[in-house]
Amino acid sequence: MNIRATSRVLGVIGDPVAHSFSPDMHNAAIAALDVDYCYVAFHVLPDRIAEAIHGMRGLNIRGLNVTIPHKLAVMEHLDRISEEASAVGAVNTISHEDGALVGYNTDVYGILTALREIAGLKTLPAQCVVLGAGGAARAVTYALGMQDAVQRVTLLNRTVARAEALAGDMEKITGKTIAVGPLDAETQRRSFADAGAVVNTTSLGMYPKVNASPLVDVRAVHPGLVLCDTVFNPLETQLMRAFKSVGAPAFGGLDMLVFQGARSFAIWTGVEPPTDVMKNAVVKRVRREA
Numbered sequence: 001m002n003i004r005a006t007s008r009v010l011g012v013i014g015d016p017v018a019h020s021f022s023p024d025m026h027n028a029a030i031a032a033l034d035v036d037y038c039y040v041a042f043h044v045l046p047d048r049i050a051e052a053i054h055g056m057r058g059l060n061i062r063g064l065n066v067t068i069p070h071k072l073a074v075m076e077h078l079d080r081i082s083e084e085a086s087a088v089g090a091v092n093t094i095s096h097e098d099g100a101l102v103g104y105n106t107d108v109y110g111i112l113t114a115l116r117e118i119a120g121l122k123t124l125p126a127q128c129v130v131l132g133a134g135g136a137a138r139a140v141t142y143a144l145g146m147q148d149a150v151q152r153v154t155l156l157n158r159t160v161a162r163a164e165a166l167a168g169d170m171e172k173i174t175g176k177t178i179a180v181g182p183l184d185a186e187t188q189r190r191s192f193a194d195a196g197a198v199v200n201t202t203s204l205g206m207y208p209k210v211n212a213s214p215l216v217d218v219r220a221v222h223p224g225l226v227l228c229d230t231v232f233n234p235l236e237t238q239l240m241r242a243f244k245s246v247g248a249p250a251f252g253g254l255d256m257l258v259f260q261g262a263r264s265f266a267i268w269t270g271v272e273p274p275t276d277v278m279k280n281a282v283v284k285r286v287r288r289e290a
């Protein structure tokens with residue numbers, strides 16, 4: 001990479017941030033396209049968010065990704081929020097546009113593109129299940145609920161009250177039925193029975209606790225149920241293996257990660273990045289650390 005005096009700065013803010021794959025992914029795209037940008041990680045503590053965003057203005061930083069725990073906290077410091085980010089209630093991308101800071105949520109595009117292009121669901125199933133009710137679940141539930149083909153989304157979460165709050169918000173925004181339940185065996189069996197897709201947004205199964213899984217009993221899974229796990233490290237989770245063991249198609253979170261990153265990159269640079277190059281960069285890093 002050739003960083004020059006003219007290079008525009010992109011980056012990610014988070015706490016922690018040292019584990020982030022975004023620098024690998026974006027710098028690989030920058031190198032492949034030979035465009036004059038560089039992408040770095042900034043460790044920003046929660047009580048420094050206002051200063052960090054102020055610094056983005058002062059230093060004329062072109063764009064930032066926002067990761068845990070700042071996706072909500074950054075919103076009040078921005079000049080405009082996209083309709084999508086405002087509906088989801090979280091910003092994962094900030095773009096410096098003609099002196100104004102604009103917040104976007106590219107996780108919505110990331111999950112929809114992964115479901116359509118990687119999982120092959122050109123038309124989404126009428127009944128979908130989302131495991132989890134945190135930040136990723138907000139983007140996924142909104143993405144699913146906004147599709148004409150989807151009639152009902154069922155949210156299963158360890159903390160049912162959190163799922164109820166999310167369901168209330170998303171029913172108002174999407175106009176769809178959003179059901180809720182606990183993450184237990186019986187509820188999984190009932191809600192999986194007539195569903196066509198499951199998206200796992202819990203962090204269960206994520207490195208280093210790779211043997212954890214939100215699935216209680218594999219008998220709840222049928223071969224017509226497509227799994228999209230949002231966990232991307234490891235590349236194949238325990239949950240994916242369980243689905244595959246009964247002949248159900250299962251996909252990991254890597255493609256969602258790459259598609260959300262590609263969308264951010266296009267917003268900042270105006271150029272569509274090579275997603276295969278971005279994906280290879282993440283795969284290389286995951287394998288190096290395994």
Ligand SMILES: NC(=O)c1ccc[n+]([C@@H]2O[C@H](COP(=O)([O-])OP(=O)(O)OC[C@H]3O[C@@H](n4cnc5c(N)ncnc54)[C@H](OP(=O)(O)O)[C@@H]3O)[C@@H](O)[C@H]2O)c1
Nearest residue numbers: 132133134135136137158159162201202203230253256257
């Ligand atoms: N592929 C991508 O591009 C992408 C993008 C965004 C996020 N993600 C992934 O999505 C996952 C969640 O991220 P997030 O931002 O939504 O985090 P979050 O807001 O902290 O939510 C975590 C979720 O996991 C559940 N959970 C955590 N530990 C659990 C346990 N021991 N048993 C049962 N449930 C448990 C939580 O349930 P409670 O509500 O009961 O605590 C909650 O639903 C992470 O693995 C992240 O890497 C991937």
